[in-house]
Amino acid sequence: MSSDYEISDDDESYYYDDEDMMDGTQDDEEDIDMADFGDDFRVAPKSKRKSYELDYDSLTQKAVEQLMESDVDYICGIFGVETSTAALLLRHMSWNKERLIELYMDNPSKILVAAGVTVEEPSAQGAAIRSHSSTSSGRRPTRSASKLLGMGSGSKSPKPTHNLALTKAPKPPKPIPFVCPICYDDSPDLRQLSLDCEHCFCSGCWTAYVGSKINDEAEHDIRCMAEGCTLATPDTFVRAILMSPTVDHEEQAANAATWARFQELLVRHFVASNPNLKYCPYPSCTNTVSCPSASSKASLTTIVPVVSCGARGIAGSSQGSSLGSKEHKFCFGCAIESDHRPVVCGVAKLWLKKCRDDSETANWIKSNTKECPKCMSTIEKNGGCNHMTCKKCKHDFCWVCMGPWSEHGTSWYSCNRYDEKGGSDARDAQSRSRASLERYLHYYNRWANHEQSAKLSVELYAKTEKKMEDMQITSSLTWIEVQFMKKAVEEVEKCRTTLKWTYAMAYYLAKGNEKELFEDNQRDLERAVEDLSELLESPIEAENIPTMRQQVTDKTVYVQNRNEIVLADTAAGFVEGRWKWDVQVEGFDAPEGPDY
Amino acid sequence: MDARLRRVNKEIADCKNDKTSNIKIELIDESPFHLKGSFPGPEGTPYEGGHFEVDIVIPDSYPFQPVKMKFITKVYHPNVSSASGAICLDILKDAWSPVLTLKSTLISLQSLLCSPEPNDPQDAEVAKHYTTSKNSFDDTAIYWTQIYAGGPGPKKKGKASVVQESSRDEIAIAGLERAHVEQFEALGFEKSKVVR
Numbered sequence: 001m002s003s004d005y006e007i008s009d010d011d012e013s014y015y016y017d018d019e020d021m022m023d024g025t026q027d028d029e030e031d032i033d034m035a036d037f038g039d040d041f042r043v044a045p046k047s048k049r050k051s052y053e054l055d056y057d058s059l060t061q062k063a064v065e066q067l068m069e070s071d072v073d074y075i076c077g078i079f080g081v082e083t084s085t086a087a088l089l090l091r092h093m094s095w096n097k098e099r100l101i102e103l104y105m106d107n108p109s110k111i112l113v114a115a116g117v118t119v120e121e122p123s124a125q126g127a128a129i130r131s132h133s134s135t136s137s138g139r140r141p142t143r144s145a146s147k148l149l150g151m152g153s154g155s156k157s158p159k160p161t162h163n164l165a166l167t168k169a170p171k172p173p174k175p176i177p178f179v180c181p182i183c184y185d186d187s188p189d190l191r192q193l194s195l196d197c198e199h200c201f202c203s204g205c206w207t208a209y210v211g212s213k214i215n216d217e218a219e220h221d222i223r224c225m226a227e228g229c230t231l232a233t234p235d236t237f238v239r240a241i242l243m244s245p246t247v248d249h250e251e252q253a254a255n256a257a258t259w260a261r262f263q264e265l266l267v268r269h270f271v272a273s274n275p276n277l278k279y280c281p282y283p284s285c286t287n288t289v290s291c292p293s294a295s296s297k298a299s300l301t302t303i304v305p306v307v308s309c310g311a312r313g314i315a316g317s318s319q320g321s322s323l324g325s326k327e328h329k330f331c332f333g334c335a336i337e338s339d340h341r342p343v344v345c346g347v348a349k350l351w352l353k354k355c356r357d358d359s360e361t362a363n364w365i366k367s368n369t370k371e372c373p374k375c376m377s378t379i380e381k382n383g384g385c386n387h388m389t390c391k392k393c394k395h396d397f398c399w400v401c402m403g404p405w406s407e408h409g410t411s412w413y414s415c416n417r418y419d420e421k422g423g424s425d426a427r428d429a430q431s432r433s434r435a436s437l438e439r440y441l442h443y444y445n446r447w448a449n450h451e452q453s454a455k456l457s458v459e460l461y462a463k464t465e466k467k468m469e470d471m472q473i474t475s476s477l478t479w480i481e482v483q484f485m486k487k488a489v490e491e492v493e494k495c496r497t498t499l500k501w502t503y504a505m506a507y508y509l510a511k512g513n514e515k516e517l518f519e520d521n522q523r524d525l526e527r528a529v530e531d532l533s534e535l536l537e538s539p540i541e542a543e544n545i546p547t548m549r550q551q552v553t554d555k556t557v558y559v560q561n562r563n564e565i566v567l568a569d570t571a572a573g574f575v576e577g578r579w580k581w582d583v584q585v586e587g588f589d590a591p592e593g594p595d596y
Numbered sequence: 597m598d599a600r601l602r603r604v605n606k607e608i609a610d611c612k613n614d615k616t617s618n619i620k621i622e623l624i625d626e627s628p629f630h631l632k633g634s635f636p637g638p639e640g641t642p643y644e645g646g647h648f649e650v651d652i653v654i655p656d657s658y659p660f661q662p663v664k665m666k667f668i669t670k671v672y673h674p675n676v677s678s679a680s681g682a683i684c685l686d687i688l689k690d691a692w693s694p695v696l697t698l699k700s701t702l703i704s705l706q707s708l709l710c711s712p713e714p715n716d717p718q719d720a721e722v723a724k725h726y727t728t729s730k731n732s733f734d735d736t737a738i739y740w741t742q743i744y745a746g747g748p749g750p751k752k753k754g755k756a757s758v759v760q761e762s763s764r765d766e767i768a769i770a771g772l773e774r775a776h777v778e779q780f781e782a783l784g785f786e787k788s789k790v791v792r
Contacts, residue, residue, distance in 0.1 A: 182659055182694045183599040184606045201694075204599065205660075209694055212660035227693035 052341065052564075052571030054303055056291035056332070058310040064267045064277070064288050071095060079104060084234035088115045091221065091266075094273040116223060116232025119197050180205055182225065193241070195233060199226035206241050211258050220265040238262060280309040282328045287311055294332045301587040302574045304341045305332035339497050342570030343505040346586040351504035355444065367437050373402050443507040450500035453533070457493040460536065464489050467540050475545050484549055488536055488556045495529045495563045502566065510580040510591060514573070521569060525562040532559050600658055604628050607698045619702050621652070629654040632668070633702045637745065638710045642737035643671070646745030650705060651681070652698060662692035663701060672733075672740040674714040674723035683708070684718035 059067075068087075075086040078101060092115035093100040103111045112118045179186040180202035191203040201209075205225070210233070213219045222238065224231040242259040246252045264286060271277040271288050275295040280287045287309035294305030309328045329338050334345040336352070343351075369380045375393035386399040396405035468482040502522045509515040532555045540548065573579050582591050605628060611621045620634045631652040637643030649668040655661050665688060667681035675684045687696060687704055717723030726733045741747030 183603050185599070185602070205694065208599075208657075209660045212657050216657060216661065225694045227695050229693075 052567040054293050054305060056289055056307045059288045059290055061267050061286045068270050084236050085117050087235060088117050088232050095270055116230050119231055195224050195231045197224055197229050197231045199224050199229055201225055210238055210241055214258050214262050220269055278332055280328050281330050283314055285311055285328055291332045300333045300345045304344055306339045306341055307332045340501050342567050343501045347508050364437060373397055443503045447500050447503040450496045454493050454496040457489060461489045471545055484553050488552050491556050491560055492529060492533055495559055498563055498566060499526055508581045508583055510582040514578055521566045525566050528559045528562045531555060604654055611699050619699050621698055635702055635706045638706055641710055642734045643709045643741050646741035646747040648745055659694040662688050670740060670744040672737040674712045674717045674726045675708060677719050678722055682718060
């Protein structure tokens with residue numbers, strides 16, 4: 001323990017020296033100088049963004065709905081159409097307002113038909129007649145089925161009742177008395193509903209149809225039920241169907257849930273259409289994050305857009321565990337889980353792919369084994385002399401020159417043909433391959449170690465909680481005063497994630513001064529984190545609690561700052577274009593020739 | 597679901613009453629939701645004279661989700677799997693509409709036999725055969741109609757000569773690779789069984 005403490009002192013002085021070199025962190029330094037340990041941690045106010053963080057907003061479903069409404073109102077104002085019409089048009093155009101306005105100005109009836117607002121019939125507008133023939137044959141695939149069933153509808157008569165009869169409703173085509181063409185119910189108190197196309201169906205069938213579309217198919221674009229009819233259901237219509245009062249309370253609740261799901265689908269569609277928005281990937285979370293600075297692919301070479309929707313925990317998991325209260329953190333730029341700072345998406349992806357590939361296994365075999373010259377079995381030499389006897393075919397050969405052992409004559413145990421012919425070339429090739437493998441393994445082992453340690457911190461947290469309880473009992477400390485343990489564990493986990501990714505980054509960084517500086521920062525952080533981890537694992541005794549508390553607090557603040565230095569410096573490096581890679585990374589310049 | 601049962605019963609009854617369409621729907625077992633439909637092969641096609649049976653499964657969410665259909669009778673057609681009878685047809689998937697009925701869907705299948713869509717195939721081998729050599733495809737389709745769907749067989753030849761001839765090229769006409777058949781024969785299977 002005492003030795004730990006000394007190391008920490010060394011670190012402290014090192015850290016202050018170092019700090020002067022770093023830009024952008026000097027403000028923080030003063031805070032630490034003055035930090036009173038009894039006052040626990042300096043917690044940066046939420047509004048203050050650090051240099052390696054970026055601006056983003058977390059939006060609730062309500063907030064996104066408001067964005068949608070403002071877009072809809074905007075279109076309503078320009079086109080002079082109803083709200084539901086504007087919504088259908090915008091959805092049809094994937095919320096691209098400019099393109100919608102352009103197309104609408106060009107040919108309003110065409111786009112109204114395509115979006116399912118109107119059917120192509122003369123009553124809509126004069127212009128609609130023009131587009132009539134082209135659209136009617138254009139939408140349906142040229143399938144025999146549609147040809148056959150469409151026989152009647154090919155005629156120009158737009159009368160919907162006529163269409164109704166065509167769809168093989170076996171009862172007389174005259175809808176008096178009304179028979180729902182879907183469920184064949186003919187009770188007189190049946191409620192009929194239809195869109196503007198006047199394809200009448202009973203309300204029960206509409207409810208079942210809309211419910212099936214929304215719940216089974218996750219589809220928000222719901223068209224009329226008549227075969228070949230392209231009219232879309234406006235939101236008001238869907239709402240009227242789902243929210244109308246029913247006798248059965250259970251059914252009403254189910255319909256209300258379907259309506260909520262419908263609204264969620266609309267929001268999801270809006271978010272997916274907008275590059276500035278992303279839906280929180282955590283299960284059953286309905287928040288959206290807006291991060292315009294990371295919306296373009298090019299921006300991903302200079303920033304790591306790690307965002308958080310602000311919510312915590314996963315529905316269904318217990319709130320007490322640390323997993324249950326995990327922050328909803330994700331990368332806005334790529335699909336990688338959680339936080340891959342400081343390394344950018346492109347390099348992180350490259351590294352994960354490398355780790356997944358079996359190629360490294362093959363590399364290992366290549367560097368560590370040879371094949372028996374006779375039976376071609378793969379052999380690993382794990383000690384002993386160069387006189388090999390193949391276990392399988394009993395062939396005797398020399399490991400060095402791979403020639404038959406009998407030719408070595410009396411010069412046992414030293415191959416005098418070592419430096420001759422192409423043998424030395426083969427040896428060089430093998431050692432190069434081995435060196436590159438060892439290099440990879442060096443980084444991979446550290447990467448994997450930090451990943452493992454970060455996972456173990458969940459366990460560590462459980463232990464820590466136990467310790468905190470003990471401390472509350474064995475000392476006069478209050479609950480709030482033992483919170484330093486929790487903070488420390490959280491900080492360790494965070495830093496291990498950073499460290500993990502620094503190894504991925506270091507693997508791909510081209511050799512040079514920049515890389516050395518990077519690795520210096522990495523080393524400092526790593527040492528600090530390991531110290532703190534060790535301290536957290538040490539046994540707690542009543543008499544040393546105050547010392548312990550001070551040490552942990554002390555180190556936690558230090559670790560926190562080292563982590564910020566690494567993140568800030570790396571982020572600044574990306575903005576300045578300081579980092580050079582020794583492989584081709586998407587969005588970056590090609591590596592320089594000699595280094596590669 | 598009450599409405600589903602009512603609708604299916606009505607559809608079956610309607611089909612029985614309609615004598616003109618030649619479409620038949622029968623129960624396979626007790627359940628009205630597992631049916632067998634059948635229709636004659638359309639005239640003027642290689643399927644003429646055949647009797648084609650279709651397995652029909654009615655899902656819980658019928659008629660709001662499409663009915664599940666596949667051929668029981670083996671059919672040599674680009675949009676029908678020659679192995680499983682699975683059918684590639686838009687109205688059985690995304691172009692389904694609740695107003696379509698079992699009968700209208702079976703009529704659609706019948707018309708699918710009239711006009712194959714080799715560019716959107718279910719069975720790639722058959723589709724390739726169709727596009728590369730239409731005559732040879734027709735021969736195979738007629739042959740399949742004869743042996744599986746009770747069709748009349750090739751028009752210009754007597755039945756006896758067909759039987760004789762079939763042993764010569766039954767492998768090719770069944771759309772199989774000679775090497776595969778020989779492989780099975782080597783394992784001790786009779787040639788006629790292998791081809792079937």
